[in-house]
Amino acid sequence: EQTVHQATPWMVKALNGGMGGVDSLFSAEAAFYTYRLEDARRYAYKALYDAKLNRQHDLVCNTHYLLARIASFRGSIEEVMEEINEISDYVAAHPHEVLIEIRDTALGWMHIKMGDLDQLPHWLLTVKDNEQASLKYGRVRLICAYYWSMKQDYIKMLSALDQLHGLFLTSGIRADRLPLFIFRAIGY
Numbered sequence: 001e002q003t004v005h006q007a008t009p010w011m012v013k014a015l016n017g018g019m020g021g022v023d024s025l026f027s028a029e030a031a032f033y034t035y036r037l038e039d040a041r042r043y044a045y046k047a048l049y050d051a052k053l054n055r056q057h058d059l060v061c062n063t064h065y066l067l068a069r070i071a072s073f074r075g076s077i078e079e080v081m082e083e084i085n086e087i088s089d090y091v092a093a094h095p096h097e098v099l100i101e102i103r104d105t106a107l108g109w110m111h112i113k114m115g116d117l118d119q120l121p122h123w124l125l126t127v128k129d130n131e132q133a134s135l136k137y138g139r140v141r142l143i144c145a146y147y148w149s150m151k152q153d154y155i156k157m158l159s160a161l162d163q164l165h166g167l168f169l170t171s172g173i174r175a176d177r178l179p180l181f182i183f184r185a186i187g188y
Helices: 002-014 022-033 037-053 055-072 077-093 097-115 134-152 156-172 176-186
Strands: none
Touching: 022 037, 022 176, 037 055, 055 077, 055 097, 077 097, 097 134, 134 156, 134 176, 156 176
């Protein structure tokens, strides 16, 4: 976490404002995964401010998604809905492909969380392994794993995660690594 905070100002400078807010988002996620929810919210709001300031649309949507997950953990369905609506409104104003994928992933997560599996955006379960870039692939596969775990079909859940595990090992992709291990443990 300290290394990310030290490196980010250099990245932002080298990328002319790009990646602004990534350090705070990283810290927010680290705090979330270690159950420091107030720290997670504080870092997330800082990430949101920096990302909007630097027009980092994907970071804005990812931060709202994290805030929705924090709200869910705190038991506030109203806040979850507010954050999901923030993502939908933001994507409507900035309709880029990557933002649509983040929105659909967040919607999928919310519908699964609410037990409304029929409302899941259909493409999330039908995307083929070779149809997405590696960095986008993990988020969608984790939603599939969550879906199959709710359906209690652990074989399909594990098969949805096989290539993702390989990408983590061979490509060094770190995003969403903890949920991958959790879902695999549930499956086994």
